[in-house]
Amino acid sequence: MRPRAYVASGLALASVVLAGVALAGGGAGGVIRVTVGDLTFSPASITAKPGDTIEWVNGDFIDHTATDEAAHFDIVMAPGETQRVKLQEPGIITYICRYHPNMTGRIEVK
């Protein structure tokens, strides 16, 4: 079985770390915040390390999603909500908001 590349979790949940997924430098990892406001992801492009967690904070009064185009994660953020995804593997992730496909973001994990 392939290890799951990403683990999504709500704010209320503790960060989930998958046992057995050995990654170089995959210690505690940092948290990188992406603000979702005025229908944009900001910063739109980020660089992260395996083990880092991306945290999206929806400051708009409408719902948004962060949806990985390769289908590893698809999280929905209500207004004011924060959602997190822990990155497990190197790679390039491009994501959009499914509700507003003009909203795009990119994460380089290396």
Place this chain on the structure above:
Amino acid sequence: MKLIKAAAFFTVAASALLAINAGAADKLNDAQIAHIAYTAGDIDVKAAEFALTRAHSPAVKSFAQDMVRDHKAVNDKALALVKKLNVTPEDNDTSKALVKSAETKRAELEKLSGAAFDQAYAENEVNYHKTVNGALDKTLIPSASNGELKSLLETGLKIFKGHEQHAEHVLKELQK
């Protein structure tokens, strides 16, 4: 033939807003502006709710869901704002004309089904958002005197411009 008819109905819908673009709106007060914006959003919610019962294409269905979600959120915000500002939304010629033309358009869409419906609905969404966005940009936003109302309309415009592009994309996919 059906598409020509749909286009003709759109013209009716657009004329109401074009009238305010043409300058008939200098006299609009915030209560009227709020009501026009609310009405325009409500029309799109109702059109989308109807589309959800009729649409065939998954892309059209999910677009309609997006319209319901966003326009409801903006209108909830608008209602909260008018309440806070203690403004009573005022019905006016523009909002009445919008409702009337929406009823006409609905009657037209009700006669369609399947791919013809999807196409006509998506086309109307492109045109409707274009018209409403033009009215917001050129008339409603500049005419709004309350800062919070102006800012809500500006955010709305940003959201609705996205809808316009999204509708264009959906329409293009349908025509493939």
